[in-house]
Amino acid sequence: xxxxxxxxxxxxxxxQLITVLSSAVGVAIPLxxxxxxxxxxxxxxxxxLALLVLFLVxxxxxxxxxxxxxxxxxxxxxxxxxxxxxxxxxANKSFFDHxxxxxxxxxxxxxxxxxxxxxxxxxxLFVAGIxxxxxxxxxxxxxxxxxxLVMIAALPLAVLVITPISNVxxxxxxxxxxxxxxxxxxxxxxxxxxxxVKANTAEATTNRRLDHNFKRxxxxxLRTDLMDAISSPTVLLLLFGAVAxxxxxxxxxxxxxxxxxxxLMSFLVYVFQLLNPLGGLSTxxxxxxxxxxATAKLNTLxxxxxxxxxxDAQLTPGPLAxxxxxxxxxxxxxxxxxxxxxxxxxxxxxxxxxxxxxxxTIVDLIERFYPVNTGTIAYDxxxxxxxxxxxWRQAFALVSQDNNIIAGTIRDNLTFGLERSVTDDAxxxxxxxxxxxxxxxxxxxxxxxxxxxxGTLLSGGQKQRIQIARAYLKNARYIIFDEATANLDADAxxxxxxxxxxxxxxxxxIIVAHRLSTIVDADIIYFLENHHITGCGTxxxxxxxxxxxxxxxxxxxxxVQKQAKETP
Numbered sequence: 001x002x003x004x005x006x007x008x009x010x011x012x013x014x015x016q017l018i019t020v021l022s023s024a025v026g027v028a029i030p031l032x033x034x035x036x037x038x039x040x041x042x043x044x045x046x047x048x049l050a051l052l053v054l055f056l057v058x059x060x061x062x063x064x065x066x067x068x069x070x071x072x073x074x075x076x077x078x079x080x081x082x083x084x085x086x087x088x089x090x091a092n093k094s095f096f097d098h099x100x101x102x103x104x105x106x107x108x109x110x111x112x113x114x115x116x117x118x119x120x121x122x123x124x125l126f127v128a129g130i131x132x133x134x135x136x137x138x139x140x141x142x143x144x145x146x147x148x149l150v151m152i153a154a155l156p157l158a159v160l161v162i163t164p165i166s167n168v169x170x171x172x173x174x175x176x177x178x179x180x181x182x183x184x185x186x187x188x189x190x191x192x193x194x195x196x197v198k199a200n201t202a203e204a205t206t207n208r209r210l211d212h213n214f215k216r217x218x219x220x221x222l223r224t225d226l227m228d229a230i231s232s233p234t235v236l237l238l239l240f241g242a243v244a245x246x247x248x249x250x251x252x253x254x255x256x257x258x259x260x261x262x263x264l265m266s267f268l269v270y271v272f273q274l275l276n277p278l279g280g281l282s283t284x285x286x287x288x289x290x291x292x293x294a295t296a297k298l299n300t301l302x303x304x305x306x307x308x309x310x311x312d313a314q315l316t317p318g319p320l321a322x323x324x325x326x327x328x329x330x331x332x333x334x335x336x337x338x339x340x341x342x343x344x345x346x347x348x349x350x351x352x353x354x355x356x357x358x359x360x361t362i363v364d365l366i367e368r369f370y371p372v373n374t375g376t377i378a379y380d381x382x383x384x385x386x387x388x389x390x391x392w393r394q395a396f397a398l399v400s401q402d403n404n405i406i407a408g409t410i411r412d413n414l415t416f417g418l419e420r421s422v423t424d425d426a427x428x429x430x431x432x433x434x435x436x437x438x439x440x441x442x443x444x445x446x447x448x449x450x451x452x453x454x455g456t457l458l459s460g461g462q463k464q465r466i467q468i469a470r471a472y473l474k475n476a477r478y479i480i481f482d483e484a485t486a487n488l489d490a491d492a493x494x495x496x497x498x499x500x501x502x503x504x505x506x507x508x509x510i511i512v513a514h515r516l517s518t519i520v521d522a523d524i525i526y527f528l529e530n531h532h533i534t535g536c537g538t539x540x541x542x543x544x545x546x547x548x549x550x551x552x553x554x555x556x557x558x559x560v561q562k563q564a565k566e567t568p
Contacts, residue, residue: 081108
């Protein structure tokens with residue numbers, strides 16, 4: 001990742017130029033001071049006035065340069081955050097299967113903030129410091145080369161000390177980035193799953209786990225602080241030692257009459273002017289080390305593979321088919337093995353079977369979250385990769401068992417992903433189709449009712465029906481129900497089922513379920529077990545010909561009857 005993108009180079013260049021000029025003015029001030037002291041009898045107050053003007057000019061230019069550099073740095077960080085976030089949103093889903101979302105968020109925000117601090121603060125100081133060092137050393141040599149040798153002799157020693165400290169600081173900076181991300185993600189996950197924590201009385205266990213992360217971060221912070229604490233005082237010790245020698249040697253020269261008072265005063269001003277930039281070198285290199293650690297992780301994120309957008313074939317209504325599809329998430333354990341199924345247009349197709357058989361994986365493949373290992377998924381007799389991925393997913397609406405509800409309002413959830421503006425009347429029509437209008441209308445804030453994180457302020461049935469209303473607004477050609485009633489009681493299941501049937505008019509439905517109520521009227525039912533399709537037909541046909549399906553249905557009927565007897 002570049003520290004400065006091309007569109008920010010002009011702004012940074014102007015800022016650096018102003019900073020250089022400001023530092024040059026600062027270098028000229030001690031020379032004017034020398035003239036003011038040594039030539040006071042002939043110059044009057046002209047040199048004092050010149051000094052005042054130089055101080056004002058330097059202050060204005062330094063403030064302007066710092067602000068322009070900070071603005072350029074802030075703009076660069078904004079662009080970096082936006083670019084990486086955009087890149088990851090289009091990354092392959094398989095990448096997210098092995099990531100912690102809070103960890104990624106921490107890197108995008110915290111690591112870029114480290115870069116922001118480097119760009120907006122340390123780069124400006126470094127540029128100004130280099131100009132000050134070069135200019136001041138040059139002026140020192142011009143003023144008195146013998147006295148300058150005392151100062152210059154300390155520089156190689158300072159470099160020898162700074163270099164190893166900088167290397168160690170860089171190592172701990174990288175560890176700090178990972179430690180902060182781990183602590184942040186662990187804390188966020190604990191708060192997000194607080195219901196699980198409390199239900200399992202895991203407060204103490206969770207606290208120990210988080211405390212372990214905090215203590216690790218504490219130890220890393222102490223080591224980083226130790227490096228910072230050692231570097232600056234060490235450099236300053238060297239510099240102040242040199243200043244003491246200059247005082248002694250310069251004082252003897254003045255007493256002997258071989259050095260003017262103005263020259264000595266000017267020389268000492270230059271020396272003190274060097275203290276800040278030289279002392280700041282260690283801070284700069286420590287900040288640079290932290291920036292490199294942050295940049296390394298962000299570069300990794302920017303190089304994550306993105307989804308293949310596919311071709312540009314015309315997406316006209318047609319049938320969908322799996323042809324000898326084999327798939328596994330890790331490349332070893334097959335989840336689907338030689339699966340062949342057909343989904344005709346405007347038909348209701350159900351996929352049922354025991355848990356773990358691969359039903360939801362079929363949904364993942366239909367949505368093109370993963371590529372198949374072998375075989376083909378065809379749409380209208382063409383491989384699905386021939387179709388643009390965005391347009392493909394726009395043709396499908398997914399209602400899942402995971403209650404995909406975002407934090408915000410009911411309105412936010414209904415319009416999620418829609419690029420067009422939607423009127424309140426259209427939203428109410430969708431809620432009516434989902435059988436939820438009366439309940440939402442009864443809320444004091446109506447469509448603007450807050451649903452809480454993951455929809456915690458709504459019932460399970462309400463969350464599912466919001467997904468159905470969202471699917472209605474999407475107006476997708478295909479509707480996918482992935483165990484949409486799996487976690488609902490009988491009343492909520494009935495409400496959702498009615499809503500589903502209203503939504504399916506003139507649409508193709510793909511239903512993954514184990515509840516009998518949602519599959520008995522399907523046009524085609526596929527029975528999936530042990531990663532294979534072992535049966536295909538209507539409910540009546542499978543009851544007559546497929547023993548496992550018949551046992552599957554009978555066990556569910558017995559279970560429902562038992563529940564009914566136990567219900568008061």
